Amino acid sequence: AQSVSQHNHHVILSEAASLELGCNYSYGGTVNLFWYVQYPGQHLQLLLKYFSGDPLVKGIKGFEAEFIKSKFSFNLRKPSVQWSDTAEYFCAVTSDNTGGFKTIFGAGTRLFVKA
């Protein structure tokens, strides 16, 4: 069965620290990969997405992610976090080959940035 794994459930960083959140998926076909962010009390918003081309994608607010096909990974990075990045981050996968439109989400990573 398809699944998405996010390795860290909680991450605490100080401002200006670098961030890397891990995401691995299990699916052998063509995939489309997303990172969503959920700020406290708000709904999910798209940070960035990848479906083809340059495996290093840049999103909003200085975030980027790298697709490594051989590792089935799509890790999210930011060189220097800010207090306003405190949020929950979700990795998600869709597939061109599923019979229907299924977006599979990881369990999420809660990031807390100390001022």
Next chain:
Amino acid sequence: EAQVTQNPRYLITVTGKKLTVTCSQNMNHEYMSWYRQDPGLGLRQIYYSMNVEVTDKGDVPEGYKVSRKEKRNFPLILESPSPNQTSLYFCASGPFGGQKEKLFFGSGTQLSVL
């Protein structure tokens, strides 16, 4: 403004009392979906709809019903709610065939079943 509107934002009910959570989108999207969010489990899909009168089960459909009589609306129905359905619910929509496109999410409905 493009948006997905869910109502209500908060709902407290008792076991067995039927309830409906409404979801409406103004983007003419074919695809709509319901998710529940639980700590440590992320978002799990309950039901989705590819178009009017076309619905299908997601990963956790037990205890829920949906209908898609109009393109813009996709209500979630709990015929006989139970405490294990206490959760945060999100409705989402997206364009048809839009596996490469982002989902638009509603603001969520926090449901407590006593």
